[in-house]
Amino acid sequence: MLQKVQLSTDVTLVCTQHALSTEKEEIMGLLIGEVHNDGTLVSIVSSVILRRLDKKPDRVEISEEQLVQATLRAEELATEVGRPLRVVGWYHSHPHITVWPSHVDLATQSMYQRMDPTFVGIIFAVFLTDQSAKAPSIQITCFQSFNEGSTQSRREIELELTSNNKSLTLNNFEILTQLPTILKEEEDEAYKNDVGDNEVDDIINKQHNVAVRTIAIGHIVEKISRPMLETLVARNTINNIRLKALKKKHQELMSKLENTTNIQS
Template sequence: MVPEKYLQKVILSSDVYAICIQHALTTEKQEIMGLLIGEIDEVKCISNISACMILHRSDKQPDRVEISPEQLCGASMHAEQLASELKRPMRVVGWYHSHPHITVWPSHVDIRTQATYQMMDSLFVGLIFSVYQNDPRVRSNQVQLTCFQAYQEPGGSELERREVPLIIENTPLHLYNLEGIANLPKILIQEEVESHSVKDSETKDPIARLHNEAFKTLALGHIVSKVSRPMCDDLVERLNATKLRIKELETIKQDLLSQRS
């Protein structure tokens, strides 16, 4: 019998980390979720995560998230497209979700969900981002991250979490991840529109419809002011920093060329 393999290490690119954090901070009332894409070293059991896919939530819940088979299929197709573009093997290697206002540790539901994914791929990994955790000592919010797999002792009946060492690798912002960031406000807007469409279909009262429409407008305005605008400001700052770095490198290049001559 071949023993089950477990991950020994996860390498997470800094741009995927930034996308996940940005996604997690979009709401402090419900959990968000997404899928992680990358490469697996089957021999060393190391997962290298270099892309992600933000998932649309059809059902918003404060304490759980679910990934449908259709979403998994869509993420697999996205991974295949990336593999073709990048000329290297890419596949869905894990999932992530948020824990707003609660600890970073996976719940029993999270561990059972993780165990289900590991039945399909023993090296599948889960990431949890804990956000909006108040620390009264420093009067600030904390962001915590855990990387885990499900584990069951031989002969045991209870599933447990197994923490996996995580390294965040400094990488440039790739175009495919930039597109993922740009799609985040679109996905949030789509979720809000669908949510209010359901409410409108359930009521015939014109006052209630007007009330729902006002709340939808408020929610969409919140997405623009709290997500889209800061995101654009951040990308502009990234661009300015990149231009400044290019200018510094050009100066260094000219100095080196002048020394050669």
């Protein structure tokens, strides 16, 4: 029985940023990782951001095609890092509502557990407001589903945030930078569906649809792309400072080693 899940900080960043991309509808993605031989631990090392099939405030769906694509990506990563990676779970957001899974979430989780008993679900509750808090908060829960009589209930799984897997850091940041593109594709698809093939549609409706799409893309740039760029630039600056300090330390150690060698000779 699954007892614990380890989630790297890079994957947590990707999932959180995805969850914060919209406060009107739920988002979702799949998790790639490995299950240890004793079956008690899942180490989640990467994620796959999925385009929403339909924008809904209270539910999300995974298509068979998306699941196949994620499985193929897991196989590619497994070859790259030499580890038995596969799709081990899914995540989605709860904007403005409790972190606990709904009956729809439990039914979805139960369906995947029938195929894989170690399959896990993670929920990111975002934009939560509390009178005592100065800013909206974020809550995370990890769960599985089980039958309790004729109803389905949740079983909480211990969640541990771990240090990043260095072999997959580049992959995880590539996933993060794909987020604005995926969100834009969703808006383009929504615009295409609204416009349709109706050439006699009045000009007011056409202008309205164009304006909605323009505002949505502006939101992506302002709320996603710009903060993401600022975060990555800040992280690069910190890494450069650390690299400079490590080089200085390396020079000091090499100098001490050279002095010690000279004394011994």
